[in-house]
Amino acid sequence: MDNYIKQEKKALVMGGGIAGLLTARVLSEQYDDILVIERDERPEKPEARAGSPQSFHLHQVLPRGEMILERFFPGFSDDLLALGAFPIQEPVQWINRYGTMMMPAQGVFYSRALLEWVLRQRVQALPNVRFLYHQEVTSLETSLDRTRITGVHIRQRGQIERQETLMADLIVVASGRSSKLPQWLTALGYKLPEDERLISAIGYSTRYYKAPEQKKGQVPLIVIENDHTKGSSAGGVLKSIEGDTWAVCLSSIAGQYPSTSAEGFEEGLTRLINPAIAEVLRDAEPLTEPRGFRIPECIRHHYEQMENWPAGLLVLGDAFCYFDPVYGQGMTVAAIEAEALAGCLSEQPGAPQAGFERIALQRMQDAIYPAWWLSTLEDLRWSGVTHSGPEPLKHIAFLHKYFDLSLKRQTQQFEKQQQTGAFNPLFMNYMLMTALIVSPRDVINVHMLNLLLDEVPEERGTILADLFQGYDQQNIEAVLDEVVPAFSFHYDEQAVSSPEEEVLQS
Ligand SMILES: Cc1cc2nc3c(=O)[nH]c(=O)nc-3n(C[C@H](O)[C@H](O)[C@H](O)COP(=O)(O)OP(=O)(O)OC[C@H]3O[C@@H](n4cnc5c(N)ncnc54)[C@H](O)[C@@H]3O)c2cc1C
Structure with missing residues (x-):
């Protein structure tokens, strides 16, 4: 760590999840030394982590996100395949209130844990990126006039007393939806713009099954949407992932949480607008009990509006905007934000000029907007879901x-x-x-x-x-x-x- 302080053009990335890994990859082209600080232990294998509890649940990167990942990590799909990801050879099934689309498809399906593992291996191999695990950032260090963030205070997870300070030229907050950035900025005397909030009371329940021998490789993906015209708020997804496993999730909105009991989960699948998933699962052996996840609200921060945003600080991923996960946008938007950051950095090689951070935040916000607009609009079909913020959604x-x-x-x-x-x-x-x-x-x-x-x-x-x-x-x-x-x-x-x-x- 002492060594770290002596080096040139340093960056600190707070959080080693998807956004943090993408950020480290982008910064590796412009910074001499990047340190990723992650509060979890170093993962020893691909598995869900305590620091990102959502990783137990079904995740998929949207095609735009996969394109960006391929650019940042050429051949990442091959890495996934080598570790057992599911090669898609059959059409995927998309069922909505108007009918069924059987879409020819190619590529790979994988769990969130496997994806994160592959990205982490790639980032760990970068010579100028280091990881500091089991350390938690507790607050920000500033210049005397508080106009620049100069470092972070960290402590080992579970240790209350001993704190250390790490200094850097750029600090990127990628600590996810539980990020304390609003509290830290407020404590430093910054006035924050009004957030947008989508109170949608979303619930997830996810269970894993072993794909039976006769169906192995046959069922890549079944998506069953909800139907607002009939008040059926539950949707379901079955996705093949590594290890001949089916990840199955039920999701719902407006406080209609899917069951987390085994019987309730199975019954919930039969009550979707189409029985396709329940039928496929008839002879499948469950590997886990269902596990739930509740998301009371989704938040879009508007940091780009802060004229006095401190120099030396950036934020991206869920710490900037946290979406309704049903639309699978979060990781893809994080990738678009990382791409936007790469663009800003390449326009200002060497030391970024004054105002660089606000330009970068604005470009990231531009990436957030279409995704936020689409998911918010869709969620507002449900009675009880509300949106608040500086600008109401129109028409x-x-x-x-x-x-x-x-x-x-x-x-x-x-x-x-x-x-x-x-x-x-x-x-x-x-x-x-x-x-x-x-x-x-x-x-x-x-x-x-x-x-x-x-x-x-x-x-x-x-x-x-x-x-x-x-x-x-x-x-x-x-x-x-x-x-x-x-x-x-x-x-x-x-x-x-x-x-x-x-x-x-x-
Ligand atoms: C149920 C559910 C399903 C989802 N499904 C999808 C999907 O299908 N597709 C999709 O694109 N997105 C999905 N998402 C959203 C996706 O999980 C997030 O958008 C994505 O993980 C954001 O990445 P992130 O790096 O910003 O945050 P995270 O992945 O949450 O990572 C944040 C990291 O920061 C660390 N951290 C936090 N605080 C500190 C600190 N103080 N110091 C050091 N480290 C810290 C955490 O340990 C964690 O590792 C889903 C979300 C949920 C809840």
Whole structure:
């Protein structure tokens, strides 16, 4: 540790979870010495850790996130396969209130623990990255005028008295949803902007099963969505992971928590809008009891709005924004944030200039926005779910209707394709949007709106009335520009094949 203080251009990363590992990888290109401080013990094998209790539950990286991981860690899927990850060879099954989509797919499926293990092995192999395990950051060290964060105070886990101070040029907070950053900043006298809060009372229950011999390799993924039109708030997912294991989860919203008893869990599976998972599991042997997880609220901080944000400090991952996990966005957004940070660092090689941190925070917030908007909008379909914050979400009824019609159209297209081979790729965009590859604004446009409204001519007036509420001019594009998040995404053809192919990989 003494050695550490003497070196040049140092960075400290607080938290060795997904966001911390990605950050260390990004910083390794610009900093001489990066130290990742993690409060858990060094993991000896891929397994769920106490520091990230959510890792017991089913996790999947969205296709956009996998593209970024491939760029940062070329061949990471091969590493996963070598450690027993599940090679996808059969179509994945996506069931929603309009029907079933059997989607051809390729790639690998894995547990969160295995993914984190593979990423950690890669980061540990970087010559300028070191890890300090079983040490907890307790607060921030600042310059005398408190305008710069210069270090952190740490202590060994469980030891109350002995503290140490580590100094660095850049401190990155990647300590997840339990991050104490708001309290630390407040204690230093900073006034924090209003957070956005989505009170959604989400519940998870996850159980593992051994895939029976005759079904091994046959069932990569079954997703069964909930149905707000019938008040069925529970959804379910079965995913094949390493070790011929099926990870099965039930999730629900608005305080309708799925059961964590074995009988209640099995019964919950039969009450989903489709019995596909319950049927597949009929002859499967459970490996664990179900385990629950509750998420009372999701939080999007607005640190980028702080004009006096201290120099030398950044935050990313769940510590910046914590999403409803049902949409599988958290790790992918962390990857996009890390990519944004890499972009900012490469624009300012050498010592970052004044204001660098706020530029980086703004770019990360730009990455957060579309994902937050999509999941918040979807959760607001449920009575009892509320959103608060500086800006209310606008035109919710219009957007709900639009997405209903899009999903219906896409599902029907898929089913038609299976029967006739005819397929309109235009509707694939909805799927690409949920994969964070295509922006919501590319999905919601006048051309598509007219196609969708043609399907429900009797509702045209009501749908448009909600869109134009509060506007004098009836210019659809102008309203959509104001309301719907947009981003452009250029994927690297060297690294990946095509977005359409990639989205079918998971
Ligand atoms: C039930 C559930 C299911 C989910 N499913 C998905 C999914 O399918 N897809 C997806 O993309 N996302 C999913 N997520 C979200 C995903 O888990 C997070 O977005 C992701 O883990 C964020 O990574 P992180 O590094 O920010 O936080 P974490 O992975 O939580 O890591 C934070 C790390 O910081 C350490 N730490 C905390 N405080 C300190 C401290 N003071 N000092 C030192 N170390 C500290 C912790 O020990 C931990 O290792 C799910 C979440 C839940 C709850």
